[in-house]
Each structure stands twice: as structure tokens, then as C-alpha cells.
Amino acid sequence: MEETTFRVGDRVRIKEMYPDGHHRTTYFVKGKTGLINRYFGKYKNPENLAYGGDGLPMRELYWVEFDINDLWDHEAGKKQDKLYIEIYEHWLEPV
Amino acid sequence: MAHSHDHHNGGHGHHHGDHPHTYSQDPGAHNARMQSDDAYREGAVAQVEHDLDYYQVRVMALLGILREKGILTTDEMRRAVEEIYGQSPAIGSRIIARAWVDEGFKERLLADADAACAEVGVDTTGINRVVALENTDTTRYMVVCTLCSCYPRQILGQPPTWYKSFPYRSKAVTDPRGTLKDMGFDAPDDVELIVIDSNADCRYLIIPQRPAGTEDWTEAQLFQLVTRDSMIGVGDPLTPAQLEEAMQASEQAS
Numbered sequence: 275m276e277e278t279t280f281r282v283g284d285r286v287r288i289k290e291m292y293p294d295g296h297h298r299t300t301y302f303v304k305g306k307t308g309l310i311n312r313y314f315g316k317y318k319n320p321e322n323l324a325y326g327g328d329g330l331p332m333r334e335l336y337w338v339e340f341d342i343n344d345l346w347d348h349e350a351g352k353k354q355d356k357l358y359i360e361i362y363e364h365w366l367e368p369v
Numbered sequence: 370m371a372h373s374h375d376h377h378n379g380g381h382g383h384h385h386g387d388h389p390h391t392y393s394q395d396p397g398a399h400n401a402r403m404q405s406d407d408a409y410r411e412g413a414v415a416q417v418e419h420d421l422d423y424y425q426v427r428v429m430a431l432l433g434i435l436r437e438k439g440i441l442t443t444d445e446m447r448r449a450v451e452e453i454y455g456q457s458p459a460i461g462s463r464i465i466a467r468a469w470v471d472e473g474f475k476e477r478l479l480a481d482a483d484a485a486c487a488e489v490g491v492d493t494t495g496i497n498r499v500v501a502l503e504n505t506d507t508t509r510y511m512v513v514c515t516l517c518s519c520y521p522r523q524i525l526g527q528p529p530t531w532y533k534s535f536p537y538r539s540k541a542v543t544d545p546r547g548t549l550k551d552m553g554f555d556a557p558d559d560v561e562l563i564v565i566d567s568n569a570d571c572r573y574l575i576i577p578q579r580p581a582g583t584e585d586w587t588e589a590q591l592f593q594l595v596t597r598d599s600m601i602g603v604g605d606p607l608t609p610a611q612l613e614e615a616m617q618a619s620e621q622a623s
Contacts, residue, residue, distance in 0.1 A: 298569045300515050302542065317497060317570045335570055342545070342564065350543055354561040357542060360569035 278334055284310045285369040286338060288361060296324035299365045302345055303338070303357075307369055311358060312337040319362065334363035457526040460491055461574060462595035464524065465606075468501075469579045470588045479503060482574060486524065493523050497570035502563075504602070509560050510575050511549065511602035513541035514567040521572035525600060532601065542566065554604045565602075575602040582609050 280286060290305040298320055313336055318329025338361045342351040435441040467489060468475035478485035482499035486492075493499050499521060502510045514520065515538050520528040531537050531552075540548045545564045549556050556562050565573050577599040583591060586609075593612055598604035607615065 298516065300566065300568060302515075314498060314571060320569065342542075346543055348543070351545055351562060352558065355545065356561065356563045357566060358563060359566040360571055362569070 278313050279363050280310045280313070280334075280336060280366060280368070282310050282312065286310060286336075286361075286366045287369050288338070289365050289367055291365070293321075295321060297321050299361060300359065303340065303359055303361070306340060306345055308338040308340040308344075310336050311339040314360065317362075336361055336363070336366065338366070453522070453527065456522055456524075458597035458600065459592075460526070461521075461524045461597070461600045462592050464489060464491065464574070465576055465595045465600060466588045466592040468576055469583075469591050475503070475576065478576070491524060493521075495523055496521060496572045498572070499524065499574060500571045501574045501576055502565070502602075503576040504578050506578075507560060508563060509556060509602065510563045510565055510573070511541065511545060512565045512567055512573045512575065513538055515539070515542055516568050519567040519572060521574055524572075524574055525597060529597070549603060552598070552603050575600050577602075577606045580606050580608050 285307060286309070287307045288299060288303045288305060291299075292304075313334065315335060316332035317335045319327075319331070319333045320329070323329040337358050340357045340359070341353070342355045342357045343349060343353065345357060432441075432446065436443065464478070464486065468478050474485060474488070477488070478501045482501040483493050483496070485501070486499060504510060514532075518528050518533040520532065522528070537548065540551075542564055545562055546556050549562075567573055577595070579591070580594055583594070594606040594609070596604060596606055599606045
């Protein structure tokens, strides 16, 4: 088994960072707490690829699962409804 | 060229870094600022129109320069465009029909979709990773790309206009059940609805539930029931009755 920074079931918070450049972490999950649902493997870093870089070092990519109602101030769905989103390791911190 | 609109290739035509609206275009940030839903929707629609003008002009200028400098020929561009538009949702429908009749194939599709696609002659090498997800009686998936328009183009062709629109991209994550209702589909109250934000390296293919009354149908017959929307997760496949109706309507039209 590949050693990964996080494991399925870990509680994680999405870092609340607002870098000027291109990044894939959507605003509405920043600062929110969710669960690691799946590990996808290592992929080139889009924050570097976007500017013609080689995307290295590769970053671990995870599926993070949220209760959809934890993401908004309003009731966005039923209590069992979820949102899954792909997040690279450097945007995650353990809770 | 074929994937210049998908964001893992870096230099692309959407909204990052070099345009005055960079951050206002993020639906989350946008949503956080707007107090009223109505104002939000109006703003979103206005921005779509604005963006089309802006990017159309920019794309034409860029193509002109590439041609002038001899980097791309008109013929190369034509071939690339033809290749892109040669992809259609029928590729996905074929995969789903196979999964419905072949349990082993479905398991392989769920475990490693890229390998399963290759097995039936569908090339997904332009996608970093394809992920197949199965709708059941208790769980339903729907896919959105809130950042831009990520979509499994090698499997489903070009995304529909609504998929790329701000109203869909924002409402799918702020009111997914309402979004489905807008599109004519009521998600049952007790089902777990999972919204997939296709924001990075994966592209998603939903395996819809096989319609009732098709137990003795062949793969070729089932293929006709699989709609594009059902593979994005915003609707169900056709029922046998709906297919019958559609076929009668098209006969009458011709």
C-alpha cells in the first residue's frame, strides 16, 4: 500500500488560503470541514501547470466529502445530501 | 488542441489571473457576496453574456495570430474541431448498455473506468482519470464543474450549454434538488443525493439505473434508452414507453 498523508475516513479542513494565482480549490469549501472519501493517486500540480511549469512535485489528490448543509448558511439539501470534491494534499489540514 | 478547454492543460480559455473578473466569476465567492437570490441570478446571466463576447473576440484574435505566424494552419484547426465534434454521447450510451447486460463489465467499470473503457475500444487517454459512479435506489449522483466546464468529452462529447452556464454551476451546489426539479426531475425525498464537483483531474460518468421492464432487452435495444442527461446524473434513462413514444413521434415527423 502506498503511504499517503491522509486516510479514508480522516476528518480534514480545507485551508483558507486565497492565493492570487490559478487554483482548483473552490471558494465555497475553503475553511470547511469534511471527510476523506477516496484517494485518487498523485497528479501534477495545476497551480504550476497553469503557468507552463512541469507541475512537479506531484500532489496527492483526495475526494473530500461534505454534508451539503455544512457548506452554506441556507438549507441546501436534505440532511443526507452530500457534495464530493477533489482536493490536493497541500490544501488539507487534519482536524 | 482537443483538450485545450479542460483545465489540467494549463493555458486555457477560462477565467484565471488575466481578466478583471477573475474572482467575481467563482460561484462561491459570488454567492457569498450576493444577499438576494434574484440579484445573484441576474448577475450570473449578465456575466455569461459578457463572457461570450469577451472570449469570442479573444479566440478569433488568437487564431489569427497563430495562423499568421505559421504555428497552426486553417486545415489543422478544422481537423481538430471535427475531431472534437465527432465525439458524441452515443459513446457513453454504448458503455452504459454494456454495463447493464454484463455485471462483470460493470464491476470493472466501477473499479477502473479507464481500463474498462479501453476494453470496449473507447480511448480516454486525454483524461487523467475517469470515475464511474452507479445510481441505486438509495443513492444518486449528479455532476457539475463549478469552476468551468470539465466534462468527460471523450465519452459524452461536448457538454450541453446549460452545463457550462453560471445558473447551473451555482445552483447545482447551492440547491441541487431544486436544480433537478428545474430540469424536470424530482429526486425522491429519501434518496441520498451526492453532488460531484468535477474540479480537478477526474471526469465522471454516471451509470444510471436500468429501467424497469427491460429484463429481456438486448444490449443494442438498451443503448437507445441511455440519454446524455442520465449519464450526467440530472435525469433518468428513457422508459420503454418513452422510447416507443419518441420513435412514433419521429416516424410521424418524417
